[in-house]
Amino acid sequence: MHILIIGAAGMIGRKLTERLARDGTLNGLPIERLDLVDVAPPTAPSDAAFEVNAAAADLSEPATAARLVADKPDVIFHLAAIVSGEAEADFDKGYRINLDGTRFLLEAIRRASYVPRLVFTSSIAVFGAPFPASRVPDDFNLTPLTSYGTQKAICELLLADYTRKGFVDGVGLRFPTIVVRPGAPNKAASGFFSGIIREPLSGIEAVLPVGDDVRHWLASPRAAVGFLVHAAGLDGAAIGPRRNITLPGVEVTVGEMIEGLKKVAGETVASRIRREPDPAVSKIISGWPEAFEAKRSLELGFTADADFEAIVRAHIEDEREGSFVE
Amino acid sequence: MHILIIGAAGMIGRKLTERLARDGTLNGLPIERLDLVDVAPPTAPSDAAFEVNAAAADLSEPATAARLVADKPDVIFHLAAIVSGEAEADFDKGYRINLDGTRFLLEAIRRASYVPRLVFTSSIAVFGAPFPASRVPDDFNLTPLTSYGTQKAICELLLADYTRKGFVDGVGLRFPTIVVRPGAPNKAASGFFSGIIREPLSGIEAVLPVGDDVRHWLASPRAAVGFLVHAAGLDGAAIGPRRNITLPGVEVTVGEMIEGLKKVAGETVASRIRREPDPAVSKIISGWPEAFEAKRSLELGFTADADFEAIVRAHIEDEREGSFVE
Structure with a gap:
């Protein structure tokens, strides 16, 4: 199996790479080759038992995509995007990277005349307020309130149409907000959701x-x-024509997150969270959905974390070698 | 008031032009200038009491849009599109005209640094089966099953985002299927909805x-x-951020349409309809929605035809000078 990861230098791309290197297989099929690309050159894993090629490539350049699919990878993970804050601040850059880049990729696959599985990372930012009082259903309309959400929603529509026409075998995944992100804060408005867990566990105020x-x-x-x-x-026939899937997540309030952190790591750690209201961040967040039914994703076998404490523990295990600053 | 109609040579564009020429005003404001463009040169009305400029222009050419908005029309009606059957048959042409053309227009308006009201004609083809058993609600998701519907849905998302950013003051209208279309059949899969009324009234088999x-x-x-x-x-504040509106329509079955034709024009006229099932047309139509709640459009003051007989009578009055072939 030949796999391509676009956006491989990002946090999820690196973790996916690590997992593929560790497993040596993808859903039971042996991996022979893994191509890693990103605007910054990705790091190839040292322990992979298969061929790995890592290179810098800018998907928003029209010629890039054809080169990436020239050797016809069987599975393509398209994770590349600029985040919501940056897409909001730089309108042109957001559309160039988050929309045009994806469109170039879809066209390159179509022109290459083969039909790979394309896994595209979308976002719950495709939805916008006002929301129903209960959990947002799978068939809720796409009314994003950010340019990032708009770009993701457009790519979802393209992915579904190219799949319907038989040009690609696409699956779009509306990711929950990923917490706890390791490393330094990024420009996403959602950054604090990770910061209030990550920094206190490192002995730093958040x-x-x-x-x-x-x-x-x-x-x-x-x-x-x-x-x-x-x-x-996933079996394409089981997915059907609605190719974009809202994934399962853990529904929590910020207060419940802090309680979860206390349970796992204690009062002292949780006391490192400082409240400093930022109306600009609150305004962006208020346009985001709170929780989803995500029925289709559960039917299709996707599984969420058990609860928020499990998310905190996964961070301590995967990123902190099991320990934290008490 | 300076008005621009893009797609002015199409059926709706011609009828809108006629109405503006007849009224001399738009929502009570006097019209000073009307620009008409289409890929085929539109016909200027002979009876207008204001300046009319008619010209051929291809919106899918990147330079066209900037020229069209150079004199900053206050209101732009963007009606230009290729229809569903053609967009399905010619994938590239559909995306070039129905998507890229609209994007060029939005960018040109943004670059012109002014904020006109842009009225965009979308379609109920932005929705796709399966539908709820009851009427489709306003917040139903966008899962088109045609390239045409996909292109319209993408343009809706762009229109809303450009409006949210203050680059344009957009309103997208999801038109019901327009019946009775005058003149010759077009390539739309929905063409028979008009044909079975129009042709029998002309003494021709449909x-x-x-x-x-x-x-x-x-x-x-x-x-x-x-x-x-x-x-x-419409007042933009009253519309809010959800700029794309499902319009009110008349809900009928084909059988009820035929009954309506009988009531207005008699048995002999209705007997000119010949049943010849076409699985390709049935397949396209089966992916279309049947009826809508359209609550927001009614709240915003849009009004539908009274019933299907009123639609038949409007055709006989507006297109046949009050008579038909008995």
């Missing part, structure tokens, strides 16, 4: 820009990689 | 390619022009 009652839909990086792997192996 | 139980959502050309005029004058 700023909480929204109220404790903010409710959101989360998945660990470990669960996110699981979603991608599962999507790569 | 072919019905689907069953009598097919249910659909219709508006007369007269109502369609009314929708466009109403949309041009």
Whole structure:
């Protein structure tokens, strides 16, 4: 099996790469070759038992996509995007990378005259307020309130149409917000959801820009990689024509997140969260959905983290070698 | 008031032009100038009391849009598109005209640094089966099953995002199927909905390619022009961020349409309909929605035809000078 990861240098891309190197297979099929690309050159895993090619490539350049699919990878993970804050700040860059880049990829696959499985990372930002009082159903309309969400929604529509026409075998995944993201904060408005767990566990103060009652839909990086792997192996006929799937998540309020952190790591760690309301962040977050039915994803076999404490523990295990600063 | 109609040579464009020439005003404001463009040169009305400029222009050429908005029309009606059958048959042409053309227009408006009201004609083809058992609600998801529907859905998303960013003041209208279309059949899969009324009234046999139980959502050309005029004058604040509106229509089955034709024009006229099932047409139609709640459009003051007989009578009045072949 030949796999291509576009956006391989990002957090999820790196974790997916690590998992594929560790497993040596994808849904039971042996991996022979893995191509890793990103605007910054991705790091190839040292322990892979298969061929790995890592290279810098900019998908928003019209010629890039044809080169990436020239050797006809069987499975393509398209994770490349600029995040919501940056897409909101730089309108042209957002459309160039998040929309045009994806369209170039779809066209290159069509022109290559073969039909790979394409797993595309979309986002719950395709939805926008006002939401129903209960969990958002799978058939809720696409009314994004950010350019990022708009670009993801458009790519979903393209993915479904190219799949319907038989040009690609696409699956779009509406990821929950990924928490706890390791490493340095990124420009996403959702960054604090990770920061208030990650920084306190490192002995560092974290700023909480929204109220404790903010409710959101989360998945660990470990669960996110699981979603991608599962999507790569799904039977297209079972998915049907609605190719974009809202994934399962853990529904929590910020207050419940802090309680979960206390349970796993204690009062002292949780006391490192400082409340400093930021109306700009609150405004963006208020346009986001809080929780989903995600029925189709469960029927298709996707599985969420057990609860928020499991998300905190996964972070401590996967990123902190099992320990934290008490 | 300076008005631009893109797609002015099409059926709705011509009827909108006629109405503006007749009224001399748009929602009470006097019209000073009307620009008409289409790929084929539109015909300027002879009786207009204001300046009219008619010219051929291809919106899918990247340089066209900037020229069209150079004089900053206050209201732009963007009606230009290739129809569903053609967009399905020619994938590249569909995306070039129905998607890229609209995107060029939005960008040109943004670059012109002013904020006109842009009325965009979308379609109920943005929705796709399976549908709820009851009427489709306003917040139903966008899962088109044609390239045409996909292109319209993408343009809706762009229109909403450009409006949200303050680059344009857009309103997207999801038109019911327009019946009775005058003139020759076009390539739309929905063509028979007009044909089975128009041809029999002209003494000509019409072919019905689907069953009598097919249910659909219709508006007369007269109502369609009314929708466009109403949309041009809507208060943007009243619309809110969800800029794309499912319009009200008349819900009928093909059997009820034939009954309506009988009531208005008699048995002999209705007997000119010949049943000749076409599985290809039936397949396309089966992916279309049957009826809508359209609550928001009614709240915003859009009004449908009274019933299907009113649609037949409007055709006889507006297109046949009050008579038909008995």
